[in-house]
Amino acid sequence: MPDRGITPAVRNRTRTATIEVVKISEGVEWAAHCCLLLDWMGExxxxxTARLAAGYGLPPAYLNKQLQPLVKAGILTSTAGKKGGFRLARPLGEITLMDVLAAIEGPAEAFQCAEIRQNGVWADLPASAFRAPCAIDAAMRGAELEWRRALAAQTLAAIQSNAELQAPGLRTQVQEWYARPRQ
Amino acid sequence: MPDRGITPAVRNRTRTATIEVVKISEGVEWAAHCCLLLDWMGExxxxxTARLAAGYGLPPAYLNKQLQPLVKAGILTSTAGKKGGFRLARPLGEITLMDVLAAIEGPAEAFQCAEIRQNGVWADLPASAFRAPCAIDAAMRGAELEWRRALAAQTLAAIQSNAELQAPGLRTQVQEWYARPRQ
DNA sequence: CCTTATTTGGATATGTAATATCTAGATATG
DNA sequence: CATATCTAGATATTACATATCCAAATAAGG
Incomplete structure (x- = not known):
């Protein structure tokens, strides 16, 4: 359908107004699921990449891009060449959600203090006042630390165990699904 | 300097490779700082907006955009017309970092489960298997809950108190800074 | 009543990051 | 040697954060 010169802003006028800024990329979900799959199929x-992508209906080329930082982080190992692919570098019990998140998203904190306090009102304060971190920044960092602690307490083994409790026989199901011929 | 047909991708080739996806918008920092300022100047x-923006060297028009959701969330009240502006709707002790974050960023969780499990491998499972939430999603939500709990435990009053401990006489300093004539 | 200073809401502009694909090169299988 | 794979980089597309501007409503003060 033609645009008729309508700008994106106009086209999007009716979209939901709520912004969701603090967002984890889908790559984290993909990576975690693929780790579970690799454990079920690892023998x-x-x-x-093609088989992993088929398992969750994901675009193969982009999934491959997402898996590469997992290799760099030592969560997966990769083998090139025919019959190549990915393997878990260590058991699921030794991989936490924090490991996966850090591999995909990088080590940066969610709250990036821009130190705006130094721009105006605080400008005349002695330099000693800025040795201590911004109090807002400190509070945000403390809260994020709790988040990271909770993520680090969740191993993929525990998550897999929960998934199998919800759907008994999942491992078998997965292996059968992959055994069936696909077009 | 002219482009000579160089694409953005080429221009950015040398930028840092590390991605930081999980990011809180600067508006949260601005909003928290402005709340502290409003408490110091509120009498x-x-x-x-113009005075608040000058206090931290922020773009006035955009700061105004960021303050509006705080009004909607009931953290600030606004008065139109000459001599108008913003006030705290309640004491700093009754405003948490979670309140500010939720006002600016919206209520959405950082981890948005796309339910990719339903796309492939799981497709043949009975519908009952999907009544329980995705185990990865559940683990991510649990960790985020810890983050929110920690943010909700931090009042702006406590943060202001820390800031004043770091820089004694801050309240006086702020009021003097604003009393001085600006071009 | 008029001028001025302000908030509010919408449209718009710009830059950057997430998402996605493609190609060339390296590597391994048989 | 042909094929299948990972790796790395370039590129394309879309969404969103950032930022500005304008019109309308509102209030203060002469």
Whole structure:
């Protein structure tokens, strides 16, 4: 359908007004699911991007891009060449959600203090006042630390165990699904 | 300097490779700082966007945009017209960092589960398997809850108190800074 | 009543990051 | 040697954070 010169801003006028800024990229979800899948399928050698992508209906090329930082982080190992693919570098019990998040999103904190306090009102204060971190920044960092602690307490093994409790026989189901021929 | 047909991707080639996706918008920092400022200055009636912006060297028009959700959330009250501006709607002790974050960023969780489990491998499972939430999603939500709990435990009053401990006489300093004539 | 200073809401502009694809090169299988 | 794979980089597309501007409503003060 033609645009008729309508700008994006006008086209989006009716979209929901609520912004969601603090957002984790989908790559984290993909990575965590793929780790579970690799554990279920890991006995037959490395699993290729194509097979992992097919398992969750994901775009293969982009999934491959997302898996590469996991290799760099030492969560997965990769093998090139025919029959190549990805393997878990260590058992699920030794991989936490924090590991996955840090691998995909990087180590940066969610709250990035821009130190705006130094721009105006505080400008005349002695330099000693800025040695201590911004009180807002400190509070935000403290809260984020709680988040990271909770993420680090969740191993993929525990998550897999919960998933299997919800859907008994999941491991078998997965292996059967992959055994069936696909077009 | 002319572009010579160089694409953005090429221009950015040398930028840092690390991505930081989980990010809180600067508006949260601005909003929290402005609340502290409003408490320090609140006795002389409402404070205009222009004065708040000058206090931290922020763009006035955009700061005004960021303050509006705080009004909607009931953290600030606003008065239109000459001598108008913003006031705290309640004492700093009754405003938490969670209140500010929720006002600016909206109520959405950082981890948005796309339910990719339903796309492939799980497709043949009975519907009952999907009544329980995705185990990865549940773990992420639990960790985020810890973050929110910690943010909700931090009042702006406590943060202001810390700031004043770091820089004694801050309240006086702020009022003097604003009393001085500005071009 | 008029001028001025302000908030509010919408439209718009710009830059950057997430999402996604493609190609070339390296690597391994058989 | 042909094929299948990972790796790295370039590129394309879309969404969103950032930022500005304008019109309308509102209030203060002469």
């Amino acid at each position: 037959d050698g490395p699993v290729s | 002389d009636g409402p404070v205009s």
